[in-house]
Amino acid sequence: MPTDPPPPWVLTRRQEIGTRIRAAREAAGLTQIQLAEMAGLDHKTIHRIEYAITDPSLTMLIRIAAALDTALADLVRT
Template sequence: MPTDPPPDWVLTRRQAIGTRIRAAREAAGLTQIQLGEMAGLDHKTIHRIEYGTSDPTLGMLIRIAAALDMSLSDLVWE
């Protein structure tokens, strides 16, 4: 497991993905709590993902995409 911080471009992409998740959640009329319940994740985890402060696993992103009725690619790629 790497101990060095990720490069800046990784942080920028993580924030962009979080912004996309937040926009999709809001467009669906969901709170972080509701999305968390639908995805089987804690609402605090949803918050950290949306604000780019955590590094979500692939499994988390798949669950969020499914809860938002989106494809994974639409969730993570611009």
């Protein structure tokens, strides 16, 4: 595993994904706590993903997309 900080474009992409998740959550009328419960995650994890504080795993993204009833591709598109 790389220990160096990721290049700036990686953080930008993480922020874009977090913004899409937040927008989809808000459009669905859900709080972070509600989304977390539906996805089987901690609400702090949802916050960290939405604000690009943490690197979400593929499993987390799949669970979030399913909870939001949206395609994973819509959340991570470039």
